Amino acid sequence: MDAIWVKDLTKTFKDVTAVDRVSFSVPEGELFGLLGPNGAGKTTTINVLSTLLHPTSGQAEVAGHDVATSRDLVRKAIGVVFQEPALDGKLTGRENLEFHAMMYGMGKEERRRRIDEVLGLVELTDRAAALVEKYSGGMKRRLEIARGLIHRPRVLFLDEPTLGLDAQTRRHIWDYIKSLNRDHGVTIVLTTHYMEEADILCDRIAIMDHGRFVALDTPARLKDILGGDVVSLEVEGAVDDLLAEMQKLEWVRTASRHDGVLTMTMEKGERRIPELVTLTQARGAIVTSVHLHRPSLEDVFLHFTGSTIREREASVAERNRMMMGFGRR
Amino acid sequence: MISLTAVYVMWLREMKRFSRARSRVLGSLIMPLFFLAFLGLGFNRMPIPGIAPGVNYVKFLVPGIIGMTLLFSSTMQGLSVLWDREFGFLKEIMVAPVSRVSIALGRIAGGVTTSLIQALLILAVSVLLGFRAHNGLGLLAALGFMILISFTFIGLGLVFASRMKDMQGFGLVMNFLVFPLFFLSGAFYPLTNLPWAIRGLSYADPLTYGIDGLRAVLIQTHSFPVALDFLVLAGFAATMLFLGAYFFEKSESV
Numbered sequence: 258m259d260a261i262w263v264k265d266l267t268k269t270f271k272d273v274t275a276v277d278r279v280s281f282s283v284p285e286g287e288l289f290g291l292l293g294p295n296g297a298g299k300t301t302t303i304n305v306l307s308t309l310l311h312p313t314s315g316q317a318e319v320a321g322h323d324v325a326t327s328r329d330l331v332r333k334a335i336g337v338v339f340q341e342p343a344l345d346g347k348l349t350g351r352e353n354l355e356f357h358a359m360m361y362g363m364g365k366e367e368r369r370r371r372i373d374e375v376l377g378l379v380e381l382t383d384r385a386a387a388l389v390e391k392y393s394g395g396m397k398r399r400l401e402i403a404r405g406l407i408h409r410p411r412v413l414f415l416d417e418p419t420l421g422l423d424a425q426t427r428r429h430i431w432d433y434i435k436s437l438n439r440d441h442g443v444t445i446v447l448t449t450h451y452m453e454e455a456d457i458l459c460d461r462i463a464i465m466d467h468g469r470f471v472a473l474d475t476p477a478r479l480k481d482i483l484g485g486d487v488v489s490l491e492v493e494g495a496v497d498d499l500l501a502e503m504q505k506l507e508w509v510r511t512a513s514r515h516d517g518v519l520t521m522t523m524e525k526g527e528r529r530i531p532e533l534v535t536l537t538q539a540r541g542a543i544v545t546s547v548h549l550h551r552p553s554l555e556d557v558f559l560h561f562t563g564s565t566i567r568e569r570e571a572s573v574a575e576r577n578r579m580m581m582g583f584g585r586r
Numbered sequence: 587m588i589s590l591t592a593v594y595v596m597w598l599r600e601m602k603r604f605s606r607a608r609s610r611v612l613g614s615l616i617m618p619l620f621f622l623a624f625l626g627l628g629f630n631r632m633p634i635p636g637i638a639p640g641v642n643y644v645k646f647l648v649p650g651i652i653g654m655t656l657l658f659s660s661t662m663q664g665l666s667v668l669w670d671r672e673f674g675f676l677k678e679i680m681v682a683p684v685s686r687v688s689i690a691l692g693r694i695a696g697g698v699t700t701s702l703i704q705a706l707l708i709l710a711v712s713v714l715l716g717f718r719a720h721n722g723l724g725l726l727a728a729l730g731f732m733i734l735i736s737f738t739f740i741g742l743g744l745v746f747a748s749r750m751k752d753m754q755g756f757g758l759v760m761n762f763l764v765f766p767l768f769f770l771s772g773a774f775y776p777l778t779n780l781p782w783a784i785r786g787l788s789y790a791d792p793l794t795y796g797i798d799g800l801r802a803v804l805i806q807t808h809s810f811p812v813a814l815d816f817l818v819l820a821g822f823a824a825t826m827l828f829l830g831a832y833f834f835e836k837s838e839s840v
Contacts, residue, residue, distance in 0.1 A: 345603075
């Protein structure tokens with residue numbers, strides 16, 4: 258049975274469509290990733306699936322229950338780790354977990370056992386008696402992951418689980434997530450805007466942009482779409498003409514232009530580079546640098562959306578700044 | 587539908603937070619104590635029209651200050667949903683598999699408990715200042731009035747907190763609602779001293795009946811029959827609790 262089944266899901270806020278007719282399903286036991294820039298609609302998708310927001314239209318089932326009509330059944334079956342900390346700083350780590358376990362109707366003995374277990378899992382046993390307001394960012398995130406697991410959810414939602422954490426803590430959390438999925442069979446849906454994270458962790462990835470899924474497949478196959486190697490040429494001169502020229506070459510699979518950089522995919526890229534350079538110079542342009550690498554998810558994202566994820570975020574940040582400016586005036 | 591465990595958990599959380607916020611609790615008691623001490627002692631020997639002969643001003647003021655303490659602490663308790671929203675904990679509450687009514691009831695139970703503790707502390711201090719309740723039964727009845735006052739204003743706080751997205755409206759509620767409710771309630775002076783137009787507003791203020799009821803049972807001086815005080819206040823309490831729970835149920839959690 259599918260752990261998650263979504264059909265034409267749409268969520269609009271006033272005049273903004275945050276999630277736009279999205280359909281997908283996640284089989285039981287899968288580690289599924291939603292990849293996209295901030296503002297792509299990942300968090301809204303998670304909020305609808307975890308019953309915090311009502312869908313505007315379309316249908317969604319989690320663990321076999323409709324998220325709009327059977328909220329309590331869905332809530333019992335899921336664990337959620339939100340993007341922003343959702344802890345009570347005036348309670349200790351253990352008390353936060355106690356609160357959660359009691360809310361999920363667990364008996365005293367089971368509660369104590371499970372809390373000890375999950376505290377051990379995230380290595381917070383020593384600090385369980387400290388007030389959460391004294392915790393570091395990484396400790397808070399670990400405590401939240403522990404909390405999401407106490408009631409043995411069938412589906413765990415992780416919204417940007419490693420946002421703002423240092424490299425070492427991030428690797429730690431990746432290990433937890435992997436072992437949860439592999440050893441405990443928990444279906445996991447995570448959102449991220451880190452390509453590397455999606456690539457390392459996920460069985461399948463949906464690339465999300467402007468509220469829609471632009472691609473959905475395994476990381477390997479997503480990268481295969483581009484095929485072979487990615488060759489980037491930094492060029493000075495008539496770039497557009499060159500692009501048209503190169504698209505005509507039969508061994509070039511895809512070609513796109515991004516400022517002064519031509520990015521192409523092809524087999525055996527290292528053998529084609531001299532030919533590309535010669536061709537460029539024959540057209541009176543100058544190659545200033547050449548780069549060859551195996552396709553990454555970054556290239557896949559660029560391929561599907563026409564911009565890099567960083568630029569997308571920069572433009573969102575820019576828009577936000579402008580809106581704030583209006584607000585302050 | 588109503589999960590007693592969830593009500594208890596919400597209540598327990600409130601108790602833990604309360605017991606760890608001693609300095610804040612003490613701080614919130616300072617203002618009513620200043621009012622009680624300086625207004626009470628300052629006006630104590632002045633004759634004030636409308637106060638029954640034989641009732642000195644401190645005696646008259648104590649029920650008013652108790653009402654004030656309950657008004658402020660209960661409204662704050664209702665509005666505390668805003669803090670949970672600000673610090674993210676509201677999501678953890680909202681995603682739990684329990685009905686929102688249970689959550690609202692748990693909040694109300696916690697709020698009533700902490701507000702009552704604060705009101706009783708004020709009462710204890712006023713005993714040190716020479717205040718004496720008429721009799722034990724009156725004290726018990728006063729407790730009933732205190733609970734109804736607390737219910738009313740927690741409900742009010744919940745209504746506003748459920749409608750507001752962030753903390754910005756907090757100051758507005760305090761300045762344009764809570765303070766007027768306080769001044770209109772007759773906490774400081776008999777309402778008969780107010781011009782009739784303002785007195786009309788006072789009659790729409792639930793705290794008016796709460797404080798009059800408290801005066802009736804504690805010091806046996808009142809403007810309305812005590813049964814009327816009780817019925818009107820109970821009506822307000824039931825309505826506000828229902829509205830508070832209703833709006834909380836309907837609120838968006840993110």
